Amino acid sequence: MSALRIQQGSTSHSAYDLRDYHAEVIEKHTLAVLVDNEAGVLARVIGLFSGRGYNIESLTVAEVNHQSHLSRITVVTTGTRDVIEQIKAQVGRIVPVHEVHDLTVEGPSIERELALFKVEGTGNNRIEALRLAEIFRANVVDSTLESFVFEMTGTSEKIDAFAELMRPLGLVETARTGVAALARGSHI
Amino acid sequence: MTRQMTGAKMVVQALKDQGVDTVFGYPGGAVLPVYDEIFQQNDIKHVLVRHEQAAIHAAEGYARSTGKPGVALVTSGPGATNAVTGLTDALLDSIPLVVFSGQVPTFMIGTDGFQEADTIGITRPCTKHNWLVKDTDKLSETIHQAFHVATSGRPGPVLIDLPKDVQFADGEYTPPAKAKVSHYQPRVKASIEEITDLVALIEKAERPVFYTGGGVINSGPGASQLLRELVDATGFPITSTLMGLGAYPASGKGWLGMLGMHGLYEANMAMHGCDLMINIGARFDDRITGRIQDFSPNSTKVHVDIDPSSINKIIRVDLPVIGDVGHVLEDVLKVWKSRGRKVADTSAWWEQIEEWRKVRCLTYKPSETVIKPQYALERLEALTKGMDRYVTTEVGQHQMWAAQFLNFEDPNRWMTSGGLGTMGYGFPASIGVQLAHPESLVINVAGEASWLMNMQEMGTAMQYRAPVKQFILNNERLGMVRQWQQLLHGERYSSSWSESLPDFVKLAEAFGAKGIQCSDPKDLDDAIMEMINYDGPVIFDCLVEKHENCFPMIPSGKAHNEMLLGDASVEGAIKSDGAVLV
Structure with missing residues (x-):
């Protein structure tokens, strides 16, 4: 029957979605929503x-x-799972919304986030921060004698990991953009 | 062909081009230019209500009884905020409305100007969509788009906020035919696989039931015709939500009556025991399902809905069919016929249903001295049967009794506030219905408490000579609240009396209308006939039994097969976990 039709490419790891629909497992999904760029459209989505x-x-x-x-x-x-399906359906019926894509289930995708970290410190801490920044491929975009601002792009997990390492070294302020994501491959 | 005109003129021109004949509204500073244009033409009738909430409800009554979008016009600030309840009501019941609100001029927006409110922000969650028009050149196109959005897919209310300078400024008028096509085009045809799957289920069901809702009405009279054809040809039983009454005639042989919290025993038991449930244009509302875990445990469930977000929102279904009810029914009939009109033997199922019917769940204890509310509605039904009749209601016990005891043979004849449950809805809605159907009998079945919430509309009814009949079942109580306090809150009747009620007869007379009071069952028939025959608005103060409870009832947190049938069965019926539900 239609409802039981198995969607292809339902997870990034398997071609088929064989998960239990009733499972109360909390999942994390990345949705890409294409909307008319008109006043208030973001408020509509957030308000929902x-x-x-x-x-x-x-x-x-x-x-x-x-x-x-x-x-x-x-x-x-x-x-x-049920809530995620509801979210997609609810977002999809907002009038200025053109498309809703669940990048988590529609196939492999790339997710990136940009973050800025201000790290204060002198001496060994300062040197250690710089060394770790190199390992994480973070760039120094501002520097004083007591501080660095690092810029880093990566997955949210990588940014979390870097932040964790910087904390004991004098991390005082963080700014993150949130996730931008695209499906892999040539198709749109 | 485009033309230059002011924004205010554009509003009126666009309404004409959209086929609007009636606008319900209330003027104020920020919409004066539009009112000026309305003054200078005769094609569109403006109905001056006495409160903006009533303008929206009247437009709803107009829309629900005609199938056309209702139109309302209010001013900025308080005008718009007063409209919010009506907009929410229309949103929950999927009623197409186009509402215009005035706004302070664009250069004053955000300055807390006089009668400024963030109308777009306030009405965003209670409209299907809304627009703030800042450029007169875009106004006409926005209005055409608004009508498109309000009426396509799942219908709903939309609002256009009109800053005063936009109304004054000149711009280019775009007629509907020239307006650009919206990307908003909800799918109306279901896929052939979905249709075929549904037909296959119909062919082999032994205990089927159709469960229909307001979506059938919204799909238009054609959908109701197709529903009748399908139900009668298959011989399946059918029940309906409060919103869907009249789509299938109450006299039809498949009719089980309304289902849900105060629905009929046979309807709820059929829902509980069926092997195939075909939901057509209903949304598994909590008034319908009772306890979710025990909702119709052994059935295959089909859900026909035009809104994909309704699918699996409450109840997980086996076969979603996404499309317009009319289109789906047409396709189902076509495929079912082409496959040989097969159905399984449902006679054992019907025998079971007959057993349930023998319970006679609407039985009440009659009285020779006091008018029972059920009796009043039975008599109203008997005396108006066959008349060209429209019924609106307020919200509460009287509404449920009206749904149980009045019979509807056609769609768009029954206009009630279902989803939002708005007390004060019925009276202005009845005026909207009456103005759309000037020659018909329009009755608002009301409770005295609900009715008082918009009683100022007596002025509107008188001014426009709308001979609406206000049939008030007066128990001097907020009956449904009282019933719940009796069942759930240890009979502590906190604030559920109607104290200091007016003399309704004198109230009617104060407005120049007719007032009738009746308290003796023996006088009731004559009094009802007097109401019907009077050419003008009537307030009928029907003094009824004060402590009557509305049964059957599925208590909160219970399943369909755990209905309460009468006062004897209520003792300890609602557990504390059910009491937190509304």
């Missing part, structure tokens, strides 16, 4: 999440197509 009690782990938005005034919203959300 808060109004219906859905989670937002991260959110980025910017215009990606100037000719057709389309913006891309990337939302990382968590919920049970």
